[in-house]
Amino acid sequence: xxxxxxxxxxxxVQEGDSAVIKCTYSDSASNYFPWYKQELGxxxxxxxxxxxxxxxxxxxxxxxxxxxxxxxxxxxITETQPExxxxxxxxxxxxxNQFYFGTGTSLTVIP
Amino acid sequence: NxxxxxxxxxxxxxxxxxxxxxxxxxxxHNYMYWYRQDxxxxxxxxxxxxxxxxxxxxxxxxGYNVSRSTxxxxxxxxxxxxxSQTSVYFCASTVSAFPSTDTQYFGPxxxxxxx
Numbered sequence: 001x002x003x004x005x006x007x008x009x010x011x012x013v014q015e016g017d018s019a020v021i022k023c024t025y026s027d028s029a030s031n032y033f034p035w036y037k038q039e040l041g042x043x044x045x046x047x048x049x050x051x052x053x054x055x056x057x058x059x060x061x062x063x064x065x066x067x068x069x070x071x072x073x074x075x076x077i078t079e080t081q082p083e084x085x086x087x088x089x090x091x092x093x094x095x096x097n098q099f100y101f102g103t104g105t106s107l108t109v110i111p
Numbered sequence: 112n113x114x115x116x117x118x119x120x121x122x123x124x125x126x127x128x129x130x131x132x133x134x135x136x137x138x139x140h141n142y143m144y145w146y147r148q149d150x151x152x153x154x155x156x157x158x159x160x161x162x163x164x165x166x167x168x169x170x171x172x173x174g175y176n177v178s179r180s181t182x183x184x185x186x187x188x189x190x191x192x193x194x195s196q197t198s199v200y201f202c203a204s205t206v207s208a209f210p211s212t213d214t215q216y217f218g219p220x221x222x223x224x225x226x
Contacts, residue, residue, distance in 0.1 A: 001170070004153070034215075043115070043201050043217030044154070089153060098169060099215070101153030 002027040006102025023090035024072040030092040038087045115218035124192040132187040134202030142205045143185040147198040
């Protein structure tokens, strides 16, 4: 099956700086890549996603880039705020299959 | 809409006991899923359902059973609980069927400890 690796496992940034989280996947058939934010004691919540026919997608301070050739995709958060502190998960999806999740990145934004 | 709700929030079981984790969604979603999340790991799919009366195994189904008698409810049954089943369990749902991917809505989770 698909294998998704996520780095780093922990990330600390100063408020206002940017944060970047990277994921790699193994199966070139993966065609949908969502990113989830999980706050303490809550379920994951979709924050942005990208499909394999798109190279980049942006939503305010959050952006995702996809490099199909290298099989990796990244989450970019600009102008970080303390409320961005959470665990972030990437996932890869193959049509007709299931979602495969990364192991998560714990982001801490230091005021 | 309440979205996806799960009960209980926390539970401690003794080895060999059984229990049912409840999941309900009020969004009329066709697809429902059960995941487990172990510390420092991503979510692993246990079972999923594409509609009432239809269920299928995910990546880690051993030790679990599910049923889907209605669109709204998707309970997960643990028989003969084992310490390896200590985890946080998440239920999720989506409105669209594969291959039309859609947002997965997650419940708040059930934290289960087996001692």
